[in-house]
Amino acid sequence: MGMKLYGIPASTCTARVMACLYEKGVDFELIPVNMGAGEHKQPAFLNKNPFGQIPALEDGDLTLFESRAITAHIAEKYKDTSYDLIRHKNLKEAAQVKVWLEVESQQFNPPISAIVFQCFFAPMYGMKTDQAVIDSNVEKLGKVLDVYEARLAKSKYLAGDFYSLADLHHLSFTHYLFKTPYASVFNERPRVKAWWEDISSRPVFKKISPAMSFGEK
């Protein structure tokens, strides 16, 4: 029985897992969760993720949640299949992948998720967009991307001269950022812009990006 991924393709964190599954060529069944009906807060789903958030993954008798833990499991389980996302044969390269995986989660994700929330979810939930929150997080994201700009002067990708899970983890939120008026935070940094164009030109991104939309123009 194949893997079951619970979530929706428009969700950044579900799309992060789908990108990893596609990159590894692993079959899976996507089981939609009806967020509008609050299905993710019902007992059946809370049994899969006690925090009541999508995605969750069932891999045989293993049930996982947290998208980055799920992708790490997939990348490890299928490390000898298709493209090596975690450089498991080279301890130093693998260590750099671990660093930049954390950088995405700890430094990049907080500001970019705040901007995406304000631009997409606040209006959707009938909340007023807080421009001050956007402005401060665009500035914060800019400082993070200044570090990326310097890093990408030394290596083609974040963890080294190889595409890795660390780059892949950036795909879904950045896709949404480019739908906001704040794409300049990427485009005004030439190496970051070139890096984004490179990683978003991979077939995987073409598979996940069409569904990532909340009905915006």
Ligand SMILES: N[C@@H](CCC(=O)N[C@@H](CSO)C(=O)NCC(=O)O)C(=O)O
């Ligand atoms: N750290 C977790 C975040 C999951 C998350 O925010 N999921 C969102 C949808 S993705 O934008 C979600 O389920 N939101 C509904 C809610 O939080 O109630 C992960 O990486 O899996």
